[in-house]
Amino acid sequence: MTATALDWRKGLFGNKTNIAITAGYAAFVWWLVVPFLQWAVVDATLHGTSETCSRDGGACWAFIVAKANFITFGFYPADVRWRAAVACVLLLAVAVAICVPRFWSRWLAAFGLGGLVIAVLLLLGVPPGQIVTTEQWGGLPVTLLLSVVGLAGAFPLAVMLALARQSRRGGIRMLSVVFIEVVRGVPFISILYMATLLFPLMLPHGASIDKFLRAQVALILFVSAYMAEIVRAGLSSVPRGQTEAGEALGLSYFNTMQLIVMPQALRAVIPSLVNLAIGVFQDTTLVLVIGMFDFLNTARAAATDPQWLGYYDESFAFVAAVYFVCCFALSRYSLWLERYLGRPGAR
Amino acid sequence: MKPLSSARMRHWLGASAILVAAIATALPAQAGSVLDAINQRGKIKVGVGTSPGFFAPDSNGKWQGFFVDFGRALAVTVFNDPAKVDFTSSSPQQRLPALQAGEFDILLSGVTETITRAFKLGFHFGPVIFFDGQGLLVKKSLGVTKGADLDGATIAIQAGTTGELNIADFFRKSGKTFKSVVIEDSREFRNALDSGRVDALTQDSSDLAIQRTQLARPDDYVLLPERLSKEPLAPAIRWGDDRWLEIVNWTVYATIEAEELGITRANIDSFLDTSDPVVKRFLGIDKSLGEAIGLDPKFAYNIIKAVGNYGEIFERNVGKNTKIGFDRGLNQPWSSGGLLYSPPFR
DSSP states (O other): OOHHHHHHHHHHHSSHHHHHHHHHHHHHIIIIIHHHHIIIIISOBOSSOHHHHHHHOSOBHHHHHHHHHHHHHTTSOGGGHHHHHHHHHHHHHHHHHHHOGGGOSHHHHHHHHHHHHHHHHHHHTOSSSOOOOGGGOOBHHHHHHHHHHHHHHHHHHHHHHHHHHTOSOHHHHHHHHHHHHHHHHSOHHHHHHIIIIIHHHHSOTTOOOOHHHHHHHHHHHHHHHHHHHHHHHHHHHSOHHHHHHHHHTTOOHHHIIIIIIHHHHHHHHHHHHHHHHHHHHHHGGGGGGGTOOBHHHHHHHHTTSGGGTTOHHHHHHHHHHHHHHHHHHHHHHHHHHHHHHHSTTOO | OGGGOOHHHHHHHHHHHHHHHHHHHHSOOOOSOHHHHHHHHTSEEEEEOOBTTTBEEOTTSOEESHHHHHHHHHHHHHHSOTTOEEEEEOOTTTHHHHHHTTSOSEEEEEEEOOHHHHHTTTEEEOOOOEEEOEEEEEEGGGOOOSGGGGTTEEEEEETTSTHHHHHHHHHHHHTOOEEEEEEOSHHHHHHHHHTTSOSEEEEEHHHHHHHHHTSSSGGGEEEOSOOSSOEEEEEEEETTOHHHHHHHHHHHHHHHHHHHHTOOTTTGGGGTTOOOHHHHHHHTSSTHHHHHHTSOTTHHHHHHHHHOOHHHHHHHHTSTTSSSOOOOTTSSBGGGTSSBOOOOOO
């Protein structure tokens, strides 16, 4: 018997605890993984109609194939769907660019903003096609747009809120504290309700603001409160001497913050920011309570078509897989980034 | 939608919706003509839900369903074009305040008409287009034909609905007993019947009809014809535009009248040379009626051409030959024992 095999044996059955753990895993595989694979792979139906599916049993991936366009793009007009697809790619590109440390420069903000504006214009159908109203937006572009713009828009606000909360001027500090605590004190759903239902009633007659925009602003405000607290934690990790050194050099407050304090503060909290990003990406699914069709909601609605009635297992499994890939990538990225920034000589 | 929401989330949803509704009612409703806004926009904004057969997107992202077809019929009346309508899905918690806030011109999401909604929320209701009610779904092998036969049975109820109260009242009235099992998740609800944990499910019958199709062996179960509650589902609009209300009313009546007269999408053109004055007025062959009311004289003709009569809309979306397999029950003309009755077109 080779040494490795012996190690394996010891690891699996070496003592009572190890035997128990091995048995636990075996049971898990036997009771959950095997039936799942049986359903999802072995018995699965890949092609055909719902009749084929109900005859052959197993997971009906034919449903996902038939509904792929609807789940991904929702009610977006079919003839200009390429616009939504390009917008998706652009949004992903912006998200990736924000994640790469090499791109962290003053140009990033300009590039990111430009990318987001182009993505929104593409989705709206300008130029030159017919206007696609935000009610027709749906699926992946909506989820990506809400999360990316939600995070990107919240960032400057969060930095300002965090600085204001540390301000020596009581009035400004008070404003920031009240905003942060109020927003953190209520669930996201009620902020969404206020933005979509109460806010229009307060507008003067005839004036109206797009529902998507209202939800987006609500998300930005919500995220900014949480992000501000993360940034504040970063600020307090920077020794007071750094600020004093800046002052001693005759730098203005803004220069001190921009050149000395913020770079150190933000670097310290990057893992928390990525963690927040994962949370926000998933929180965007809540817009389904105000009738918006994000990726999760289009998948759910796809299974209400009488032609394909009730394939909720398949649609949720599909959506879960996509969300998992995105969130897992982000979480691996966060680990990598921590190591990258922790290495000696990291900027 | 139910698999997503935990009890806690639902609690917040409910509380927030009530708060918003309360504040919304305290504010004055938006003035101005709804019809003017529709004409200016060139489209009708319709609020719908998502439920198979009633309103659901097809694979091309186009809305289909029973209520959706009435939205298309309205677009025919106003614009003579069934495509000039935008459907927006809204959640049950959001739809009523959203109508008040002016997000839709009309709500065709299966709203139950009640006196509170009429007075306190300030809604007008058009004609009832679907007579729903709480029903009982039971196993055929039990040999039960009416609710009272379920003496001592175990019945599953979905949490957070008025169903619990209705079923308790029903059994108290008939002096029978039953055991209730309250279930939150809609799949668990169904599984309870499939696994034999309960003898029957109770819920709005339209919902039960859909639940039945999802059971392992749908044909082993039957939806009892009895209804324990009244859930008349009607189009809802805000107070303040009487002409818009009449357009809603008579668009629905046109589909009902056509069925009474035996006019269908297929045979409508054979009626064009009729000598029956009722049909002539209805189809606008005699133009005097349309001119008098200020609508396209052929609006009823156009509606039937586009979506068919009430019976056709029903059968196409939720009828016996669809997966929903709903029985017409009360939803047939009064002349066949139902409750549909159109006032005369004259």
